[in-house]
Each structure stands twice: as structure tokens, then as C-alpha cells.
Amino acid sequence: MTYADNTLPVRARRQAGLNFAVGGVFAIVFAVAGATSAFAHSFLVDATPSSKEHVATPPKTIKLRFGGGVEPPYSKITIETADGKVLGEGNTGVPGKPRELTANAPELAPGKYIVRYRVLSSDGHIVEGNYEFTVDAK
Ligand SMILES: [Cu+2]
Incomplete structure (x- = not known):
């Protein structure tokens, strides 16, 4: 058996071992990330008005x-x-509903509006996002 013949299987075994180790690390990272997002962050689950909604009454x-x-x-x-001019803001909690947050809206003429939020969730993470809704013309 020559030296060259002998190195190939060794290298292949090392490669296989490395791939397994890397795969294992990724599996753990994904498991931890999945658990964190599922049980910890306070993502937006419902909104009034809702995203993309058209409302007849402001x-x-x-x-x-x-x-x-x-x-x-x-x-x-x-x-x-719609072009980013701030009309109003608020951060009123709802008694007995620790997952809810409200803001009084100013008088809204027909048109498109953006709701932007940045909240501190109970687990200490900041969650932010935005969506738009439309007040239809009468
Ligand atoms: Cu979190």
C-alpha cells in the first residue's frame, strides 16, 4: 500500500467527523433560537385597526x-x-391585560397611515415593527 492510497480514507473520516460536529452545533443553535422566539419575545399578534385594513370610521x-x-x-x-410625519403617540397599558398597549389617535382624515411600535417585552427584549391601514373616504 502506498502513502497516497492510505491518506484518502483518513482524510475522508476526518471530513465526516468535522461535518458531524458542525451539524451538531447548528442543530443546537437552531433549537435555542427556536425556543427563545417561541416562548420569550413579545411579538405583535393582533392589532386594531389591523394591518392593511380599510376602515370606514377613523x-x-x-x-x-x-x-x-x-x-x-x-x-x-x-x-x-404615509410619508412619515408623526401625528401622535402613546403608551397606555390596559388594566388586567399585560400583553396590550394602546394609543389615542388624533383626528384622522381619509388616507393611509402607519402605526409604528417599539415595545419592551417582559423578558427584556425590544420588539419593533410597523404596519399600515387606510381610512377610506366617505
Ligand atoms: Cu425576547
């Missing part, structure tokens, strides 16, 4: 419900025009 209040508790003092909902 809303008096924007209400957001998250998948986990949020901390109103460190959270904020902003209502903006």
Missing part, C-alpha cells in the same frame, strides 16, 4: 396585542402619515 384608539407581556413605560406606539 379609529379613536390604536390597540396592539402582543404574544407576551409588555412594559408600557418603556414602550411606544406612533401614528404617522
